Amino acid sequence: MFTLPPLPYADTALAPVISANTLGIHYGKHHKTYVDNLNNLVKGTEFEGATLDKVIADTAGKADKAALFNNAAQIWNHTFYWSSLRGNGGGKPTGKLAAMIDSDLGGYDNFKKEFAATTVSQFGSGWGWLVVDGGKLKIVKTGNAEVPTTKGQKPLLTIDVWEHAYYLDYQNRRADYVNAVIDKLLNWEFAAANLG
Numbered sequence: 001m002f003t004l005p006p007l008p009y010a011d012t013a014l015a016p017v018i019s020a021n022t023l024g025i026h027y028g029k030h031h032k033t034y035v036d037n038l039n040n041l042v043k044g045t046e047f048e049g050a051t052l053d054k055v056i057a058d059t060a061g062k063a064d065k066a067a068l069f070n071n072a073a074q075i076w077n078h079t080f081y082w083s084s085l086r087g088n089g090g091g092k093p094t095g096k097l098a099a100m101i102d103s104d105l106g107g108y109d110n111f112k113k114e115f116a117a118t119t120v121s122q123f124g125s126g127w128g129w130l131v132v133d134g135g136k137l138k139i140v141k142t143g144n145a146e147v148p149t150t151k152g153q154k155p156l157l158t159i160d161v162w163e164h165a166y167y168l169d170y171q172n173r174r175a176d177y178v179n180a181v182i183d184k185l186l187n188w189e190f191a192a193a194n195l196g
């Protein structure tokens, strides 16, 4: 059985950037539904008892396994998203990450601009990501449930831009949500741990 991982903080922890109402529904309804769906979908298949990573890797790009992939990847994406955020986050990273942002992305201000622009410009539902690709930091976006690991990229941070992530708080103002997350919620300790 796949289980809904606990939120790493209270549902009030990201307010006022992300309200407790948004967080409660996003985690308790949307994230949970992906877990429930996947548990139903794997019944009687080769994926019963498999790890989440295996389901994602073995179903990616396969049209006849799209429902399995979408629900498995959305479980992974959301768990990664919760850890990408923290109350009193944001600001500039330090150490190796700061050095790589300078060398690979033209400095923190440019990183911020590019991360926001790329994430906001995802057409429809999807995700913005800071990843390591070929040893260098890169900013990418993915549509729907797509996850950078299937392209050999190592995710460090993500921002959810499905409308359910921001619509109750920001309505159509996706850019305001993304910029507020970058400025106030990014969890650089999590990014540094992922970088290794």
Ligand SMILES: [Fe+2]
Binding pocket: 026, 030, 078, 160, 162, 164, 165
């Ligand atoms: Fe979401």
